Amino acid sequence: xxxxxxxxxxxxxxxxxxxxxxxxxxxxxxxxxxxxxxxxxxxxxxxxxxxxxxxxxxxxxxxxxxxxxxxxxxxxxxxxxxxxxxxxxxxxxxxxxxxxxxxxxxxxxxxxxxxxxxxxxxxxxxxxxxxxxxxxxxxxxxxxxxxxxxxxxxxxxxxxxxxxxxxxxxxxxxxxxxxxxxxxxxxxxxxxxxxxxxxxxxxxxxxxxxxxxxxxxxxxxxxxxxxxxxxxxxxxxxx
Amino acid sequence: xxxxxxxxxxxxxxxxxxxxxxxxxxxxxxxxxxxxxxxxxxxxxxxxxxxxxxxxxxxxxxxxxxxxxxxxxxxxxxxxxxxxxxxxxxxxxxxxxxxxxxxxxxxxxxxxxxxxxxxxxxxxxxxxxxxxxxxxxxxxxxxxxxxxxxxxxxxxxxxxxxxxxxxxxxxxxxxxxxxxxxxxxxxxxxxxxxxxxxxxxxxxxxxxxxxxxxxxxxxxxxxxxxxxxxxxxxxxxxxxxxxxxxxxxx
Numbered sequence: 038x039x040x041x042x043x044x045x046x047x048x049x050x051x052x053x054x055x056x057x058x059x060x061x062x063x064x065x066x067x068x069x070x071x072x073x074x075x076x077x078x079x080x081x082x083x084x085x086x087x088x089x090x091x092x093x094x095x096x097x098x099x100x101x102x103x104x105x106x107x108x109x110x111x112x113x114x115x116x117x118x119x120x121x122x123x124x125x126x127x128x129x130x131x132x133x134x135x136x137x138x139x140x141x142x143x144x145x146x147x148x149x150x151x152x153x154x155x156x157x158x159x160x161x162x163x164x165x166x167x168x169x170x171x172x173x174x175x176x177x178x179x180x181x182x183x184x185x186x187x188x189x190x191x192x193x194x195x196x197x198x199x200x201x202x203x204x205x206x207x208x209x210x211x212x213x214x215x216x217x218x219x220x221x222x223x224x225x226x227x228x229x230x231x232x233x234x235x236x237x238x239x240x241x242x243x244x245x246x247x248x249x250x251x252x253x254x255x256x257x258x259x260x261x262x263x264x265x266x267x268x269x270x271x272x273x274x275x276x
Numbered sequence: 277x278x279x280x281x282x283x284x285x286x287x288x289x290x291x292x293x294x295x296x297x298x299x300x301x302x303x304x305x306x307x308x309x310x311x312x313x314x315x316x317x318x319x320x321x322x323x324x325x326x327x328x329x330x331x332x333x334x335x336x337x338x339x340x341x342x343x344x345x346x347x348x349x350x351x352x353x354x355x356x357x358x359x360x361x362x363x364x365x366x367x368x369x370x371x372x373x374x375x376x377x378x379x380x381x382x383x384x385x386x387x388x389x390x391x392x393x394x395x396x397x398x399x400x401x402x403x404x405x406x407x408x409x410x411x412x413x414x415x416x417x418x419x420x421x422x423x424x425x426x427x428x429x430x431x432x433x434x435x436x437x438x439x440x441x442x443x444x445x446x447x448x449x450x451x452x453x454x455x456x457x458x459x460x461x462x463x464x465x466x467x468x469x470x471x472x473x474x475x476x477x478x479x480x481x482x483x484x485x486x487x488x489x490x491x492x493x494x495x496x497x498x499x500x501x502x503x504x505x506x507x508x509x510x511x512x513x514x515x516x517x518x519x520x521x522x523x524x525x526x
Contacts, residue, residue, distance in 0.1 A: 089468060092353035095506060127292045129299035152292035163299040167306025174310065203317035205402050207310055253292065 053240040054255045056153075060118035065236055067111035072219065074104040079212060105176050108169055127153050128162045134252055135159065153253040161222055168215050171207065178204035358437040358467070358488060366472050368456070372432070372494035375423030382472055385458060388413045393453055393478055396525045398514045400481040404522065410476045412457035416450045418492065430498040433475055434491035442475065442486040442501035443510065446494075453478035453526055456489065479526040480512040 057065075078101035081091045091097065115121040135156035141147035142157060149155065154162070178200055226233050232249075235241040246253060313320070363382040370378040392411040398404045419431070424446065431449040433442040448454065457476040458465060465471030470487025477484040483503045504510050509517040515524045 085468070088353065092358070094353060123293070129297050130293055130295040131298035132292075132295035135295070135298075154292075159299055160302065163302035164306065167303040167310075170303070171306055171310030174307075175314065178314075200314065202321075202402055203314035206317035206321055207313040211310070211313075 052243040054243050054246050055239060056235040056241045056246070056255070057124075057239050058118060058120040059239065060115070061121050061124065062236060062239060064111045064115045064118070064121060068108065071104050071108045071111070075101060075108060076216060076219070078104065083212075102176070102180055105173060109173065112166070124153070128159050131156065131159065150252055151250050153250055153255070155250065157225075161218070165215070165218060165222075168211060168218070171211055172215065175204035175208040175211070179208060353437065353487075360467050361436060361472055361488075363472070366490075368473060368490060368492065370418055370422045370492045370494075372492075373425040373428040373496060374419075374494050375425065376421070378418075378422055380418075382458075385413055385456065385473065388417060390458070391452070391455060393455065393476070395453070395478045396523075397482055398522050398525050400483055400508060400512070400518050400520065408460065409462055410455055410457045410478075411459035411462070412455040412473075412476065414452060415454045415456055415475075415492075416452065418456060419446075419449065419494070422494070424494055427496055428494045430495050432491075432493045432495050432499050433486045433489055433501075434493070435486050435488040436490035437488050440486055440488070440502045441499070442484055443495075443498045443504075444477065444484070445498055445511075448477075448511075451479070456492075457485075479514060479524065481508075481514055481518060481520075483508060484512050 078097045080087045081097045082088065082094070082101060088094075116125070132152070134150040134152070137147070138149045138151055138156040139160075141149045226236075229249075231242055231245040246255065366382045368380040368385065370380070390411055391414050392409055394407055394409045396404055396406050397408045415431075429446055431444050431446060433444075435441065444454070455476040455478075457474050458472065460466075460469055460474075465474060470485075470489070473489050475484070475486045475489050483501075486501070498510060500510055511517060513524070514520075514526075515522045
């Protein structure tokens, strides 16, 4: 590959390509923070040793409920960002290369072609989005004892008991799955500093992008003519 | 991006942003699975209780306690930390509308006639532990020893965690299935279970059975306890309160 034409403006830097906008970074940060609060307060409510250590049950319940309810909000605000909207489309749509990626990943051999997001990242995004919605729905069903207990709703009227115990069952087991899947997500990020840098700084090393996401037609390649000034800003070397 | 002549992408079927909307299907599939899980929960729960849940009861590692509904009792405390009390430091006071105020050491309580009850424990949050033995002094015995004055209507309980409180009407407090419990599951009450002494109100949801009991005050009215101030029922009969229809425990 020939060196990109903007290399002279930043001679010491390896060429970088933009991956995420600041808005996307903020959405990710807010979601991660809310999820962390949700998981930690869940631990304090659920795990005996944490419950004994922390106590303060009423406070933990309130924080857990509200962080859970707010959890989808950053992503719901996200589509105001054009970049995030485009990325959601990329995450939604699966081409033949995604099937090849999954097959290779399962067999642990073969090429793993990927666009801006590989098939694993796409599956993670969709699964966790669905899981958060299920957790929200079952959580609201469980929470519905509260308005009833406070006398805002007449006893017996609101949610049938079988729904509530069913919701508790799904909420408990799915929580376990969510924690394992998030651990996988964090573990993958931990193992790839350049992908973390992409989320943190907004840009990634061009060679990393070619290696990990060979089918990704990033804006850098397309709009080299009119976008150079803006891109050059982003391509400042990072210490 | 899709207008570019793109042999690599074309060979692979287009690349980003095109293809089938599998992501949406996964999200909708999760929602459907979640709804199906709620509907099928009673069957799944029963199947779990009869197989893995039964095995978890005998699990020597205790790791299965981390699984949902795997560990029987769950620890709930409303304060940050609870001091530990033993036979040397524990005191139970009985006061209020009584003729003789009293102060009991743990050994005093142990010397009194003990009653053993084996009932299910039902928490208002849903978990139930079947056939749990509690043993201790009947609350009515302590009230009789103190001599309740005629104007008394209720009994208020306070705890050495410094925050929790509970109340019963005098009639409820005199039931013979209401104990000042010293033993649970045929062992001395552990600190995590509210030891050395807790209240045990067999016919009511378990939040009535105040842990770390330290004070019994006879009063002329029912003062709502900690959770009751947060909206739970004062008369917390299992199956007939808090909008729940669990099977009664007595």
